[in-house]
Amino acid sequence: MSENESRPVVVGVDGSPASKAALRWAVEDARRRGCPVDVISAWHPDYGVMIGPVPAEILLALSPQAMKETAQRNLDAAVQGFEGVEIRRILVEGDPRKALTKASEDAELLVVGSRGHSTVVEVLLGSVSSYCVHHAACPVVVIRGPKVEHEHTFVAAAAPVTPGPLL
Structure with missing residues (x-):
């Protein structure tokens, strides 16, 4: 980066409501600062565990090229308007944590969204x-995503709930 070039505000997007809120915040901040916004989206193949036969359509959608194209479309859609x-727009193959911290080396500011997962999910x-x-x-x-109201559903038990084994 040259001396005359302003450092960007970097923001990570993944399509979640929290990342959309982070993008809006980053754009407004960059507008005030008079600097560009580097919008980073990271993707990587994650095949998980597949057991049994897998339909061809799913295999095609899991190809690295298809994943990259989907990530690019999502990135393009995120910055519209x-x-x-x-x-x-910066599309990176790899771990989003590494991509964002690497980009922070030349940034004025890094903006990320927080989904507010539970402690267990964050540990895993x-x-x-x-x-x-x-x-x-x-x-x-760190921009918190919009608060989502969770619906509580009650399932009637088929057998009575007891405090322990019946003697």
């Missing part, structure tokens, strides 16, 4: 926002 600021999957807060090379802003 923003004006008044230079937006640079890891939190991108937490990782960025601890490893970024620039200041980090």
Whole structure:
């Protein structure tokens, strides 16, 4: 990056409501700063566990090329409608945590969304926002996603619930 070039506001997007809120916040902040926005979306093949025969359509959708094309379409859709600021779309293959912290090395600010997962989910999957807060090379802003009201459903038990084994 040259001396005359302004450092961007970097934002990570993944299509979630929290990342959309982070993108809106980042664009407004970059507009005030007069700098560009680097919108980063990371993708990587994750095949999980597949047992049994898999239909050809699913196998084609899981190809690296198809995953990359889908990620590019999602990135393009995410940045539609923003004006008044230079937006640079960056699609990266790899771990989003690593991609964002690498981009933070040349950034004015890093903005990420937080989905607000439970502690158990964050331990198992890891939190991108937490990782960025601890490893970024620039200041980090974490934007909470919109609060979602969870519906509570009650299932009637087929057998009576007891405090323990019946003697």
